């Protein structure tokens with residue numbers, strides 16, 4: 001009965017992201033998913049967040065008119081969703097970051113705090129593992145910020161479009177994750193990785209480690225001489241859940257408006273120190289239409 005939506009981060013038709021997404025959809029179909037849909041993120045017109053803050057500080061809808069509402073509507077209609085995205089220059093593809101930036105717009109939708117997260121998985125594809133950078137945790141964060149409850153994630157490494165088809169293990173993992181979208185059985189997180197968002201880099205404060213992406217806390221230990229990052233088996237960071245993100249906005253972002261207003265005149269006066277720089281702004285030529 002389930003409807004599964006695959007969000008593809010790469011613009012390449014039949015690229016590795018699309019192949020893994022299709023494999024995961026095939027896995028979901030095996031265990032009962034009926035409606036399968038694909039959407040290419042690069043087909044969407046997504047404007048860059050301008051930081052106007054009317055969503056957070058005034059509770060007003062985002063004034064940018066583009067395909068964000070369409071995207072959110074499609075995600076909300078699905079029973080479960082996946083994101084398949086490439087590593088570009090050690091990070092996610094820019095369109096995915098643009099979409100995440102725009103999700104501050106949840107500020108103007110208080111009902112978001114009550115949303116029950118739905119099953120989600122992510123499939124990240126890079127060219128080579130040492131260049132994987134921060135993409136995996138990023139796509140996981142995007143999935144959570146879109147209202148996903150992660151059932152698992154994977155990464156694969158392949159360069160030319162579709163080359164991942166030559167890797168049976170990667171296809172099998174994608175298919176297994178696809179099944180989890182329907183069965184809703186989360187995978188066991190790998191060792192030394194943040195169990196909430198999949199980050200494999202941490203802020204180290206003595207023995208205490210903090211995931212820079214989701215704030216999950218853990219401990220650095222030595223296990224027979226091998227360094228390990230340990231987390232409570234059942235503890236998961238709430239930062240990117242609908243209610244967690246809503247609280248961050250209410251508790252920190254909204255009061256930041258009053259803090260700024262209290263100092264606004266002082267800040268304006270302090271700007272005078274740059275009055276005599278004699279600088280010029282350089283702007284691109286106006287495009288001829």
Ligand SMILES: Cc1cc2nc3c(=O)[nH]c(=O)nc-3n(C[C@H](O)[C@H](O)[C@H](O)COP(=O)(O)O)c2cc1C
Pocket residue numbers: 010011012014015016017018085086087088089090091125126127128129131132133158159160161162
């Ligand atoms: C602009 C660009 C930047 C890339 N940067 C990285 C990188 O930093 N690390 C990496 O592992 N792979 C990198 N790759 C390789 C892609 O992640 C890889 O080819 C992937 O399979 C692309 O997915 P697709 O086939 O679905 O488009 C880059 C590819 C492109 C086009």
